[in-house]
Amino acid sequence: MKKFLMAISAALVFAGCGNQQKPAAEKCSPRHSTKSLVLYYSQTHTTEKVAKLLAEAVSADLDSIVPVEPYNGTFEETVERCKKEMDGDEKPQLIKSLNVDVAEYDTVYFGYPIWCGVAARPAEAWFLRFDLRGKTVIPFCTFGSGGLETSVAVLRKMAPSVNILDGYGIRSARIDKAAEEINEFLIRNGIKEGEVAPEVPFGDKRELNDEEKGIFDAACGDYPFPLGTPVKVSSRVAKNGMEYCFVTDSKDAKGNPAQAEVYVIVSNEDGVGPEFTKVVR
Ligand SMILES: Cc1cc2nc3c(=O)[nH]c(=O)nc-3n(C[C@H](O)[C@H](O)[C@H](O)COP(=O)(O)O)c2cc1C
Incomplete structure (x- = not known):
């Protein structure tokens, strides 16, 4: 019983501080x-x-x-x-x-x-x-x-x-x-x-529009390794602007077709361009 209560309280600590939808x-x-x-x-x-x-x-x-x-x-x-x-x-x-x-x-x-x-x-x-x-x-x-x-x-x-x-x-x-x-x-x-600030969940994945294609290119265009072609996108309000999650048609380390998620932040601040923050393969 004691172990069970400790597990519950640990879970609450993690849920309380890591829950993205709060x-x-x-x-x-x-x-x-x-x-x-x-x-x-x-x-x-x-x-x-x-x-x-x-x-x-x-x-x-x-x-x-x-x-x-x-x-x-x-x-x-x-x-x-x-x-x-x-x-x-x-x-x-x-x-x-x-x-x-x-x-x-x-x-x-x-x-x-x-x-x-x-x-x-x-x-x-x-x-x-x-x-x-x-x-x-x-x-x-x-x-x-x-x-x-x-x-x-x-x-x-x-x-x-x-x-x-x-x-x-x-x-x-x-x-x-x-x-x-x-x-x-x-x-x-x-x-x-x-x-x-609480993290807002990403919306549903959808087709990209031209503006979003431009955001992907501006953020990732000069990255020296291929990140794939964006085929879908979802977005959410972020701390100082918008965050995008682009799903790309890409290749894995062995050259086989694979999808990746490329994350980009577009800041509200003047003079700050779209920023590629990470790719999840
Ligand atoms: C041998 C080697 C392999 C790397 N492979 C990857 C990789 O698979 N993915 C990636 O995003 N970066 C890769 N990098 C880039 C490093 O992760 C990146 O430059 C890192 O910040 C270097 O950290 P350090 O300065 O503490 O060594 C690689 C770098 C080296 C030297």
């Missing part, structure tokens, strides 16, 4: 204080910026994952090495000892860049080696186009008995928005006290 302003009080660690891997320092912002925001200790054989090649060389490791053609990563004892922490903010659709190899190598049962893991990542949802699904598959939250992700091109978004993320998840 009509009134969301006011969340922090959960009981726990000892938190922000642990991250970063090759080119983008994820490191998010890690430092998070550590400051939640007064957590900070440490980084350092591979024994650093990835210090070019982008192409790193992609090649990453693919070989993922295919099992190269030995798995070894990680240097951390400066902290992870066993001492209740909550681990776990950060990584997205590599080939999932958490970067050194981060995954650490995650696979450490027993995180009994802790709350809050993933965060940075990416060129997207990968939070897929990478978190993979982490959950690797560690089904660990409590892994949905996490936070941001495109490296939008890193200047990280501080504001992290603040909102922490409030919505009941980690930090404060108020945020």
